[in-house]
Amino acid sequence: MPVLFIGHGSPMNIVLNNSYTSSLVKAAKELPKPRAILAISAHWLTNGTYVTCVSKPKAIHDFYGFPDELYRASYPSPGSPEDAELTIRTVKSTKISCGEWGLDHAAWAVLTHMYPDADVPVFEMSLDYSPYNSWNPKPLERHYRLASELAPLRENGILIIGSGNIVHNLGLIDFDIDAKPFGWAMKFDEKIKQLLASGNHEQLLNYRGIGQEAVYAVPTLDHYLPLIYAIGLQKKGESLKFIHEGFQHGSVSMRAFQIG
Numbered sequence: 001m002p003v004l005f006i007g008h009g010s011p012m013n014i015v016l017n018n019s020y021t022s023s024l025v026k027a028a029k030e031l032p033k034p035r036a037i038l039a040i041s042a043h044w045l046t047n048g049t050y051v052t053c054v055s056k057p058k059a060i061h062d063f064y065g066f067p068d069e070l071y072r073a074s075y076p077s078p079g080s081p082e083d084a085e086l087t088i089r090t091v092k093s094t095k096i097s098c099g100e101w102g103l104d105h106a107a108w109a110v111l112t113h114m115y116p117d118a119d120v121p122v123f124e125m126s127l128d129y130s131p132y133n134s135w136n137p138k139p140l141e142r143h144y145r146l147a148s149e150l151a152p153l154r155e156n157g158i159l160i161i162g163s164g165n166i167v168h169n170l171g172l173i174d175f176d177i178d179a180k181p182f183g184w185a186m187k188f189d190e191k192i193k194q195l196l197a198s199g200n201h202e203q204l205l206n207y208r209g210i211g212q213e214a215v216y217a218v219p220t221l222d223h224y225l226p227l228i229y230a231i232g233l234q235k236k237g238e239s240l241k242f243i244h245e246g247f248q249h250g251s252v253s254m255r256a257f258q259i260g
Contacts, residue, residue, distance in 0.1 A: 001034055001154045002260035004161045005230035006110050008042075009248045010177060011063040014073055014109045020254050021113045023244035027258065028114035035157030036080040036121040038087065038150070039107035042164035042223040045129035049091075049146070050099030051084040052123045058102035075108035080121035083158060087125070091149045094142070099126060106163040106226075120159075127225050140205045140221075140228055147232025154260075160233060162226030166192050167217040167253035174250035181247035188217035189245075189253045192227075196240055196257060201231050216251075234259045 006024070013021055043062055044050075059074045088096045103111075107124055128143075150160060167185045174180075181189075191210050195203050205228065208214050218224045234240065244256040 001157060001159045002031060002258050003154065003230050003233045004159070004256065004258055005227050006161055006163050006256045007165045007244070007252070007254040008106050008110050008163050009165060009252050009254050011066055011070055011105050011109060012177065014070055014105070014112060020244055020246065023256065024110060024113040027243045027256075031159065034120055034159035036083045036123070036159075037111065038083070038123055038125060038153060038158055038160045039103070039111075040125045040127070040160065040162045040226050040229045041104055041106040042127070042226055043104040043106040044101055044124055044126040045222055046099070046126040047128070047130045049094055049096045049128045050101065050126040051087050051096055052079060052101050053081045053084040053098035054079045054100060054102070055081055057122065057124075059108050060102045060104045062104045073112070075103060075112050075118050077103070077111070077115075077118040077120060077122045080123045083121070083153070083156075084123045086156070087150070087153065090152050091146060093145055093149060094128070096125075101126065107161075110161065110163055127222065129222065140225070143225055143228045144201070144205060144232040147229040150229075151233055151235075154233065160229070162230040164223035164226035165252050166224065166227060166255050167247075167251060168223035169216055169219055169251040171219065172216065172251045177248050179250040181250050184213040184216050185247065185251050185253065188213040189247075189255060193242070193245070193255065196231070199234070199240070201234075204228070204231055230257070230259060
């Protein structure tokens with residue numbers, strides 16, 4: 001199976017029909033049908049690493065102050081506890097445990113467009129966001145190594161999706177979803193695009209060396225880490241293509257790409 005990184009952006013995308021959601025529909029039609037999906041979510045932050053080992057994960061509405069229709073929406077996909085257990089057995093560099101988390105909007109806001117029938121089993125993996133990992137970029141290498149160990153899941157028919165945002169600064173957002181992106185945001189997003197296209201994983205791991213714009217683009221690691229999982233699964237010489245690019249709210253990159 002290929003690997004995806006999806007910029008998920010605003011929860012409003014759950015109910016919107018725009019170029020971004022259309023790109024998700026198109027991508028799913030062009031992908032081989034997965035046997036199951038592993039979503040690595042920017043919204044499940046834990047001390048240690050967990051996977052959801054539940055057979056019926058609940059859609060988590062982890063957002064506030066949005067229209068009622070978003071809270072009425074759901075995504076009743078089955079879970080895949082067997083594949084969660086397979087993930088635990090597969091990864092050797094770090095301990096992975098079972099968690100009771102459902103599907104947060106980083107997962108189901110994307111999948112509701114890709115697989116609207118909710119007929120593909122889905123399970124999530126958390127991001128180890130313990131204090132040491134939260135603020136020091138060095139542990140990005142640990143996440144990168146963990147990601148590479150997930151590679152056998154691809155051979156097992158599992159589509160792995162990292163769901164975050166390359167640029168994600170909610171402190172500086174424009175509340176107009178179609179606002180013109182900030183210059184620093186476009187500059188950082190374009191640099192990351194170039195590094196992805198050239199396969200420069202070392203620079204992607206050391207993103208702070210890009211320049212001052214990195215401070216604004218990645219004020220915290222949570223939404224950048226899913227990108228590290230995606231590139232950690234890229235085999236040598238494996239193709240990468242961009243399936244969407246653009247911004248929402250001026251400071252949120254919606255860039256998405258496919259590996260393989």
